[in-house]
Amino acid sequence: MRLKDKVAVITGAASGMGQAEAIRFAKEGAKVVVADLNLEGAQAVADEIKASGGDAIAVAVNVMKTEDIINCVKTTESTFGPVDILVNNAGIFDKYTASLDTTLDQWNFFLNVNLTSVFEFSNAVLPSMIERGSGSIVNIASVAGLVAGKGGAAYTASKHGVIGYTKHLSSEYARYGVKINAICPGTIETPLVKDVLAGIPKDLVPTRTFGQVEQVADLAVFLASDEAKFMSGVAVPIDGGFTI
Numbered sequence: 001m002r003l004k005d006k007v008a009v010i011t012g013a014a015s016g017m018g019q020a021e022a023i024r025f026a027k028e029g030a031k032v033v034v035a036d037l038n039l040e041g042a043q044a045v046a047d048e049i050k051a052s053g054g055d056a057i058a059v060a061v062n063v064m065k066t067e068d069i070i071n072c073v074k075t076t077e078s079t080f081g082p083v084d085i086l087v088n089n090a091g092i093f094d095k096y097t098a099s100l101d102t103t104l105d106q107w108n109f110f111l112n113v114n115l116t117s118v119f120e121f122s123n124a125v126l127p128s129m130i131e132r133g134s135g136s137i138v139n140i141a142s143v144a145g146l147v148a149g150k151g152g153a154a155y156t157a158s159k160h161g162v163i164g165y166t167k168h169l170s171s172e173y174a175r176y177g178v179k180i181n182a183i184c185p186g187t188i189e190t191p192l193v194k195d196v197l198a199g200i201p202k203d204l205v206p207t208r209t210f211g212q213v214e215q216v217a218d219l220a221v222f223l224a225s226d227e228a229k230f231m232s233g234v235a236v237p238i239d240g241g242f243t244i
């Protein structure tokens with residue numbers, strides 16, 4: 001029970017990695033807020049957690065909407081108490097798109113969902129974490145936040161931004177006992193990448209495998225827990241060696 005009685009909000013938790021993180025966090029004793037655009041999917045995850053004896057609620061959140069973020073934090077506080085752990089996991093991906101083929105609308109959409117949401121959600125929970133002298137934020141970035149040419153112009157910029165912002169937040173708030181770190185998954189088998197999986201050669205991955213959601217969830221538990229207390233502002237690759 002490495003997260004016993006911790007209150008954890010996980011965005012994009014109706015599917016893929018977020019879903020695995022929600023289930024895993026609950027097994028470690030956390031009270032989980034399954035936050036997603038897809039309320040039906042989020043409710044199914046919350047129900048699964050409760051059926052296994054855990055504690056969870058589903059909240060409808062569009063991470064592009066400030067009012068949804070504020071409402072999610074308020075609902076969490078009134079149901080479980082202040083947020084101890086925030087996992088900024090919600091994100092979008094599309095086929096590789098070069099900069100010259102990216103419209104301004106597409107650019108803004110990627111930046112809003114993948115990066116601006118991390119800024120807004122973090123700012124919504126940080127004051128309480130700082131006041132209490134503890135808290136953990138785990139941002140799901142990507143290997144596309146570490147190296148270029150893997151995820152298209154807007155996706156790459158958004159994920160590099162997540163890592164830069166993670167480091168910046170740490171430089172400001174680690175001194176108050178708040179841990180802010182990022183995870184950089186390589187190719188993980190989720191619905192998000194199902195359409196492009198066949199086109200990604202496994203030979204590029206030293207392990208010759210793609211990742212599984214549970215592996216990312218394990219890392220997220222570690223970073224959210226006290227075991228990672230001395231880790232601050234890092235971006236940890238979990239990619240089978242893809243970026244070595």
Ligand code: NAD
Pocket residue numbers: 011012013014015016017018035036037038041061062063064089090091092093113140141142143184185186187188189190191192193
């Ligand atoms: P997924 O598509 O399986 O799940 C993403 C979830 O986010 C969905 O439930 C979706 O409803 C939700 N979501 C999307 N837009 C939202 C919004 N505006 N507001 C609230 N919720 C929203 O994806 P996944 O593969 O589990 O990806 C999770 C994160 O991991 C993303 O940030 C993604 O960029 C990142 N990532 C994925 C891979 C991969 O190979 N799957 C690799 C690197 C990084």
